[in-house]
Amino acid sequence: MKKIGKLLISTLLCICITALCSTVLAATKNTMTIQCGSGVNSLAFNAISADYPDGQSWGGINPNPPTFSKDILTIDVYCDRKGSTDVLAWFCDPVYGVTDLGMTTMNFAFTGNLLINGTAYSVVIGQGDVSSHNVWNMGGRVAGFTQPSGGTIVTPDGRYAIAGYSGNDNNFLVTQLKNPIPGAMTQMLAFNQGYGRASTYAGAPLQSAPTMNVISTINIINMTPWNIFIGNSGDKNVFSTITNPAADNSGYVASTLWGINTPVSSVPKYSGAFTSEKIPIMQPYGGDKTLNISSPWLTNPFYTDKISVPASATYTFNNCELTVPLTFNSTNSTSSATSPQLNLVFTTSAGLLQSSSGNFTQMQNTPVVSSVINGVVNAYASPAFQNPVDEYGQLDTNLYPTGLGYNNVVFMALQAAANTQWQVLSGITPLTSAANALPGCLNVCGMVYPKFSTVAKPGIAGTVMDLGVILMTGDGAEITVLFVAVPEAAVGGDSALTLSSKVKTHRVK
């Protein structure tokens, strides 16, 4: 196995150009391309070192540096092809962001700096053989590269994604990521369910807090042309405890919410354009279609979080959590570059258990949220939910009248993985109270995937559409998850999905 340093490469390339062109031509030409995607204007590559099997002709990269034209960087490597485990080992020592190469040998490999919009990223590139196809692989040569989904690596700074492109073994696509947050991004709603302060507390005036409706319904409405899969394909029941004992005890089954224009001949009652589901979680007040109150949705212990709490607390640890993946542009829960995911997360402090009196019967610690806003740790649960002394949202006898039930706190969140194209739906202005300077209350949040139509179907003609996911609650009893497709605005790239304060009003004369 030959190892070639940067200097040697340069020397060889000079030789290639001046005297040993025949050597170059004797080796097999291997061409790969790296293409500019959204937000990427320039690409360049500076080779550093290379490796190839002993005895093989090596002509190096020619021209070097590779040419960049019409948004495509073309790298021509002159080397005969012969699989080598040593070369593969060289490729992998080290490589970051790559978990499964899908090959056991490599023909050749080289390292260098890939310059994306002028910023250099150290990468290793190699060619191997997979099912008689010469397949290229690229990974990070330095730590920090990640692989958010199969076939895609993300630069350590989270700014760019490099993906295999359109089924072409020789082509990569580099796109700028709009959400370079080194961590997941969450948009969250929360609400309290329970009684308010029963009596004066520490001299404070009597406070009132709302009585709740239990969460009885989730509306999921798809107003997009894309199919959306709800749940995990492997876990048939999404809300497994939603059962109807009078029927077959089946829960809400993971399924596809069909997009507009999706003919579903096997499901004639679905009508595509307005596919929506109103999922009954629980019937609040009994009636002729009583669901199984003794086995409500989201009970303990979907997830139990034993957090550290003050020793004086007199509650148990029964947080409940349920995460439902939403997979877009897909009829299963497999994520890919064209079928991204979001999490729909429900968390409660006590589960959604209902007593016969209509109030929750227990209250545990508030599910906890550590939030980072603008880089500043500002972790809190809603102060309205908390004991005002120790700042934890746990049970406190001052928060409820004896015998009338207890508080429960429910969080609902949309959560996007790090380094994805998802953006926070802008324009959300929390309602604030000047009197007490509390964090704002709002019951709508959302995320946007800009230009999703071009991702879901590259090369789509016509209007470019953004994908929006909006989580909204008008009441504890009714949660709405909206999926909308909205044309991107021609100017400024600001779609109509902005939750802006620009109220479009009109006073009709």
Add this chain to the structure above:
Amino acid sequence: MIPRKLIATLLTFLLVLPSAGGFAESSGGSGSSVIATAIPIQTYGVLQTAFINLTLSPAYVFVEPENNAFGAGTYPIAIGMTGVIMNPAAGQQAFLPGVATPCVTQPFGKFTPASATLQPCGSYFYQGMNIQSGTTNIPVATLGWSSNANYVLQTALFPSWNSTAPLKSNNNPDNPLQSTTFYQYDSNSTNVVTTAGLVTIAGTPKATSVPAPPPTTIGMAKAGSTNINIVIPGSEPTNPNYNNFTVNINTLGLATTTTVPPNATSGDIYDTAATTVADTLAVVTCMLSVEDPLSWLGMALSLAGTIEGMCVTPAIANAGDPAFPVASNQINVTGFANLSTTAGPVTAANAGTGDSAWTLQKGDNGALLYYPTNFTGNPDENNALLLLNFRMQYTNMPSSLPSAADQLVVAIINQPLFAAIKCSSAANTSQSGSAVPPPTSLSTAAGQGQTPAVKRAQEAARLLDVFRKIAKTSMTDNARIEKLYGFKSIGTGKSANDKQQAITQLKAILAKYRSTIPEISQLNLMKAN
């Protein structure tokens, strides 16, 4: 979406059913029947609503909550195809931007066709319907069908935000806002997360301040009303009249125990109302071509096609639905309308004022149809309001569970256009015994050969042209035509004999105008026999 082939089959059935055809003048009365005056909707937080403009003029849609609208500029009142529309301030109306130009703000106090919420399905002014800003409204001789499906809009409405108010508690046990709940917005939180589907929330909550009193409360269980106001300027170049339609969404507020009654099941009114929309859409949409169903145009057109599909399957969609239990009372939907020289919201107080008032002519708890009686004005302003609720069932839940979400369809329909479309199929049905089949695929388009559907659309356009000219000549004959094929004909004239009589009577009317309206001779109806 209901497969096009299924739609075709169902529609074919409908076209040969007596209820879809005409009726004889002597066989029925006005057809007026009101079984119910409001549609109960099985929700109270969100109301899925589709708007369809099957008139000849652009339509402007506004949403007007009660004057104490809460969270103006902060809370959405509509989210859908045209984006997120925020609650307006008290006394104002939120404008739903145009489907074609979703980011264009409607100029205050001015109607600009290019930025209308809904474009017409056909027009004599904007042939081809590719309306561009600044285009002069130049009348053309023949009807041009829409080429971009911008006459449909789907959105979700949130009509019942709570205002700030004391809450029920042991301190205030009688406050009716007992179900109001807190909501906390937490932006850009970072949680410990690995990949989708695997989430761990960890940490410790910590507040930086003590709430005293608690923050403002927000909810959607408030009893109150929100109006959807639809304004349609008439086609007169100057000083047009305005069709002012109002759909009232009346949130009934809290209830301790309540269920929503099952939707109308295959009732005469519901079926015929649904058929009205479906048949009109079948003609309108057949003129469009969509090469890419995932395009914006494809999406818009599919909305129309889906509504069409829903409307031809009401019996399937509604049969056997048990009542859905809700924690709060439901929403009732009603409507009213008038015609005046002033564009403005119609209120219950002035619903009967103006040059003409629209009254509820037919209604059950699944469909309401408002149209003017004895309309004598410009035929382009002879528009009706149709409200239709489509109730969907689960497909992935136990079958014994109650219904899924409701879908409200708000359609405005030009009566002469409706009559022309009905007549275009009724004549053929009467003579051949089989209906002209609807389009069989989305790729069927004008200019791609004279399919039966396209031929029918062309015949409908010719008939509309003739009907408009007759209306401007003789309101008596116009009334007779409307009685034969207009909204009054809905639900009447079910026998083959009735249908044949209607054809005969229509031919007799048309024959009177052969010499003055040359287009009559071009009608297939008059060429037959």
